[in-house]
Amino acid sequence: MxxxxxxxxxxxxxxxxxxxxxxxxxxxxxxxxxxxxxxxxxxxxxxxxxxxxxxxxxxxxxxxxxxxxxxxxxxxxxxxxxxxxxxxxxxxxxxxxxxxxxxxxxxxxxxxxxxxxxxxxxxxxxxLREMLAWGALFQFRLGKMPQRCGGTFSGDQSDILSLVEPVMSSLGFKQPISTGPFCGLYERADAAMICKGMPRHGFDEARSFSFGGSDAGVLRKILGEIAAASSLNVEVTEWTPPLE
Incomplete structure (x- = not known):
């Protein structure tokens, strides 16, 4: 940490x-x-x-x-x-x-x-560890990326991030700290992703994500890999700056 x-x-x-x-x-x-x-x-x-x-x-x-x-x-x-x-x-x-x-x-x-x-x-x-790490990456890494997007991962099982993590690892992302099933933090040189769910809400079928990278093409490719390699539904709800 x-x-x-x-x-x-x-x-x-x-x-x-x-x-x-x-x-x-x-x-x-x-x-x-x-x-x-x-x-x-x-x-x-x-x-x-x-x-x-x-x-x-x-x-x-x-x-x-x-x-x-x-x-x-x-x-x-x-x-x-x-x-x-x-x-x-x-x-x-x-x-x-x-x-x-x-x-x-x-x-x-x-x-x-x-x-x-x-x-x-x-x-x-x-x-608290996850809150501080999530906030630090959001402000000082994602906030400085040329292109960002946000959305949700959803599926039929509660541990959504167990399906995200192996794909991110195969794409060269590292997890800077160990986290539980409600928070995911992933970094590589050109991109960073933070994921969050609500603790103790029973069978939680979704995790929100914020994703930043060098351009929209990089982000789309990675999100496409996650959708293709898992049973998850990947929904992007916003792009910052907006895509033309």
């Missing part, structure tokens, strides 16, 4: 800054249990500043998390832990860990609107 972020996010090594051990310990006391190992790593590297990786309205800093608890904006919960405060004025949706739903040394990331009940949670990413 560290190698991926330092490679794709310009200037991150000079600008990220970690939280203090005391701040991390305070957050752990609020959680009432050991923090997920990945979250400890994240706080130690970016718990004070995420540098250019920072989100426009989400504040992941340890200081802000502790302030929100100290102000009683949010109260300690046996399962949910605030990890990012949303500063939007209209319908802010802050991020929480569901500490009862762990995976790969990390935990489920959910969003919750201010004032909403605990049952009104929206599952976002299976892990």
């Amino acid at each position: 560290e190698e991926l972020l330092l490679r794709v996010v310009p200037g991150l090594a000079q600008q990220w800054k970690g939280a203090t051990p005391d701040e991390i310990a305070q957050i752990e006391r609020i959680a009432g249990r050991p923090l997920p190992p990945f979250y400890r790593w994240f706080l130690s590297r970016m718990g004070q500043s995420m540098g250019p990786l920072a989100y426009p309205t989400l504040d992941f800093s340890a200081q802000r998390v502790l302030e929100r608890y100290a102000e009683e904006w949010v109260e300690p919960h046996p399962r949910l832990l605030l990890i990012a405060h949303d500063s939007q004025e209209m319908m802010p949706t802050s991020l929480f860990y569901d500490l009862d739903d762990t995976a790969r040394g990390d935990a489920l990331v959910v969003t919750k609107e201010e004032g909403a009940d605990d049952g009104e949670l929206y599952e976002s990413f299976e892990t």
Whole structure:
């Protein structure tokens, strides 16, 4: 994960800054249990500043998390832990860990609107690791590609990405970090793809994708290979910039 972020996010090594051990310990006391190992790593590297990786309205800093608890904006919960405060004025949706739903040394990331009940949670990413990696590739690789497209892969089985991965590998794509069945990240020199599904939604028959490359022909050829080599339906819903 560290190698991926330092490679794709310009200037991150000079600008990220970690939280203090005391701040991390305070957050752990609020959680009432050991923090997920990945979250400890994240706080130690970016718990004070995420540098250019920072989100426009989400504040992941340890200081802000502790302030929100100290102000009683949010109260300690046996399962949910605030990890990012949303500063939007209209319908802010802050991020929480569901500490009862762990995976790969990390935990489920959910969003919750201010004032909403605990049952009104929206599952976002299976892990914080996948959220950050997905966002980094979207902003700093796909966002810089001359041609991009978005759409869905759909089929008759729940593990859609198990059909995508072997095709991408055969075409020279690498996966920069290990992911679960809801997130796919694929890179090669001239193209990058990110895929996402919703955790814990039962028999999920689709994954959305965003795909960037040197030109539309490259993207069409790769998507055609996926459709031909698997039983998946590949639907492109948008091109950026629009194709003539």
